[in-house]
Amino acid sequence: MKINNIGFVMVLLMVLFTGCDKIEAPYLINKGPVEGGGGETGKRVILLEEFTGHACVNCPEAALLLNDLKTLYGEQLLVISVHAGFFAMPLGELTADYRTAAGTAINDYFGVTANPSGMVS
Amino acid sequence: MSARIIIITALLLLFNSSFLSAQNPLSGGQIHGSFQTDMQYYANDNILGMNDSSLAGKRVGMNGFLDLLYTNHDFTAGLRYEAYLLPMLGFEPQHEGQGIPYYFVKYQKDWIEVTAGNFYEQFGNGLILRTYQEWNLGYDNSLNGLRVKLNPAPGVTIKGVVGSQRYYWEKFSDGNRGIVRGADGEFYLNDIFPFLKEKQTQIILGGSMVSKYEKLTTKTTLINDSIFQYKLPRNVAAFAGRLNISHRGINFLTEYAYKMNNPSQYNNFIYRPGQALFSTLSYSQKGLGIILAAKRIDNMSFKSKMTEDANVLDINFIPPLTKAHHYSLANMYPYATQLNGEYAFEGDVVYTLPKKSALGGKYGMNIALNSAFVFDIDKQPVAEGIAIGQSGTYGYTSDFPAPGGTLFFREFSVKVSKKFTKDLKGVFIYLNQVYDKDIIEGHHNEYGKIYSHIGVADITYKLSSLHSLRLEAQTLFTRQDKGNWASMGLEYTIAPKYFISVADEYNYGNTDPGSRTHYFNVAAGYLLNTTRIAVAYGRQREGIVCVGGVCRQVPASSGLSIAITSSF
Structure with missing residues (x-):
């Protein structure tokens, strides 16, 4: 009985030890320079609506990512930020109100409750 | 879903006693449960900025649960029904919904215990694995899968777990979060080695490992x-070893954990391994208790989804070394664990002055001293031209023993409890705190450090054997943030069934005269056996609720609330 138990534990340990991928530097693989984005005719333009609010602490990070995407795709990407919902409410020190009736309507129609959220056309 | 239905049907059959004959080994089971519901009605309040447009029709919030546990000899089954309709203010909107997110069956036989379904588990101090549920935080990272616990020999416990974690109401499916696998062994040496059996020194050794598998995403x-494309690991492993030695009143406990490369949203996708060291030394004897504790955390956020950075899907838990406070102004600036790096020390002394001593008086006196310091760890750039913590790099290098310069949090407190007649x-408390609001709450150089002095007096006077009156007075002095606060509360209790209270918190020191708000509150409650019903009306200030260094923000609100708790 005891030998069996120890055997079982050894197998378990071996399974777990293999459950690990060690990544060696360099950690980034160069996939080459950015192509396109120069407003080439006939290419599809994507609309990305970002739902944000001034009280949302994770939203600046999303904005940085959008900036990266915009650099990557140039005129092929159109980014619109929608200030709506709970995080966009004027609250305490955050007195500015960036909300618009249209933005709130879009936000409510799609039932966006968490910020940052993104929607692609 | 089908598994859930089968379990519920099985439970219902078990509860139906006519189904079971007297000879059935399943007869003689016991069922216990607990229930809680909190309901809030939100009223308009111009001073707090609450109106029709800000509430958007969400006038009523309700959080509630019912926990059921059935035990019968070696068999246990349980479930929890939860409803957030709608979630109360301050809870994540993803909570919205109702259902049974937690259900399990378990049996124990000879040297084996098997759990299928949801379970809560902790390896050692939780440095690489801890799943738990904290209702007040809206936190639940339970594992759903299988757990096996073995006791192959006296003093030896082996545990193995495999499962996926709870993420609100979203069912696990391919790629929407990772799979967690773990094993833990604990060895109580005094039971294993005969020559240690009668010794007063007790030794426990433990070791664990956890591995997370996640479907590869492209970043x-x-x-x-x-x-540039990130080379992301599909599997991330973590290891930990621990030792606990006790001898009479002295107890020493230490655990070290190491986590392999784990680039994630939380650490900004750096590849440096994580490390954690946690140690406590305590001493206790009659009337005296001393605890000294230290920890060093370096890049120890460990989640079963690498793109997640909110308070969900944590595989591990880092124990806090800061005291949890009971009184509201003492909880104005609570410390939240900084998983990306912190160095913390805590000292805690509790001393009871004996009865009939000079200071102790007729009834004795209890004194508790506590002090905690939390600093940043040392972080140096990997190479010239690479910023500390730069995404897609090793991140930084760190000299293990060297504390970083930045103070995150410091606290000193004295608490005296005395019975006069x-x-x-x-109960009297003095607290001195330094709180780096930017770092702890994640702002960008907006507030800086907040230095505060807090005083609390909580006095209870017994009018008769059943009637008592409690006065709670608190004050907070600071030149930063919202300035000074004062609060006063009065509570009248008719034991054991009724209480009524009035309280006010006043931000009289706010530099903006328009924000010198009163937070007035009246409450009444009724208690019968294990059922408690409380009704309150008033304002609640915005604040931070923390349990074990994990925090959530609560916005200010105004209105009526009803709370019912019950158990059987």
Whole structure:
């Protein structure tokens, strides 16, 4: 009985030890320079609506990512930020109100409750 | 879903006693449960900025649960029904919904215990694995899968777990979060080695490992107009070892954990391994208790989804070394664990002055001293031109023993509890805090450090054997943030069934005279056996609720609330 138990534990340990991928530097693989984005005719333009609010602490990070995407795709990407919902409410020190009736309507129609959220056309 | 239905049907059959004959080994089971519901009605309040447009029709919030546990000899089954309709203010909107997110069956036989379904588990101090549920935080990272616990020999416990974690109401499916696998062994040496059996020194050794598998996602970044793709690991492993030695009143406990490369949203996708060291030394004897504790955390966020950075899907838990406070102004600036790096020390002394001593008086006196310091760890750039913590790099290098310069949090507190006469007793607290609001709450150089002095007096006077009156007075002095606060509360209790209270918190020191708000509150409650019903009306200030260093923000609100708790 005891030998069996120890055997079982050894197998378990071996399974777990293999459950690990060690990544060696360099950690980034160069996939080459950015192509396109120069407003080439006939290419599809994507609309990305970002739902944000001034009280949302994770939203600046999303904005940085959008900036990266915009650099990557140039005129092929159109980014619109929608200030709506709970995080966009004027609250305490955050007195500015960036909300618009249209933005709130879009936000409510799609039932966006968490910020940052993104929607692609 | 089908598994859930089967379990519920099985439970219902078990509860139906006519189904079971007297000879059935399943007869003689016991069922226990607990229930809680909190309901809030939100009223308009111009001073707090609450109106029709800000509430958007969400006038009523309700959080509630019912926990059921059935035990019968070696068999246990349980479930929890939860409803957030709608979630109360301050809870994540993803909570919205109702259902049974937690259900399990378990049996124990000879040297094996098997759990299928949801379970809560902790390896050692939780440095690499801890799943738990904290209702007040809206936190639940339970594992759903299988757990096996073995006791192959006296003093030896082996545990193995495999499962996926709870993420609100979203069912696990391919790629929407990872799979967690773990094993833990604990060895109580005094039971294993006969020559240690009768010794007063007790030794426990433990070791664990956890591995997370996640379907590979693609992540790219732009550097100088070139696209770079991250090499992401599918499997991330973590290991930990621990030792606990006790001898009479002295107890020493230490655990070290190491986590392999784990680039994630939380650490900004750096590849440095994580490390954690946690140690406590305590001593206790009659009337005296001393605890000294230290920990060093370096890049120890460990989640079963690498792109997640909110308070969900944590595989591990880092124990806090800061005291949890009971009184509201003492909880104005609570410390939240900084998983990306912190160095913390805590000292805690509790001393009871004996009865009939000079200071102790007729009834004795209890003194508790506590002090905690939390600093940043040392972080140096990997190479010239690479910023500390830069995404897609090793991140930084760190000299293990060297504390970083930045102070995150510091606290010193004295608490005196004394009974003066047969009818009068009191608790008095002084607290001195330094709180780096930017770092702890994640702002960008907006607030800086907040230095505060806090005083609390809580006095209870017994009017008769059943009637008592409690006065709670608190004050907070600071030149930063919202300035000074004062609060006063009065509570009248008719034991054991009724209480009524009035309280006010006043931000009289706010530099903006328009924000010198009163937070007035009245409450009444009724208690019968294990059922408690409380009704309150008033304002609640915005604040931070923390349990074990995990925090959530609560916005200010105004209105009526009803709370019912019950158990059987």
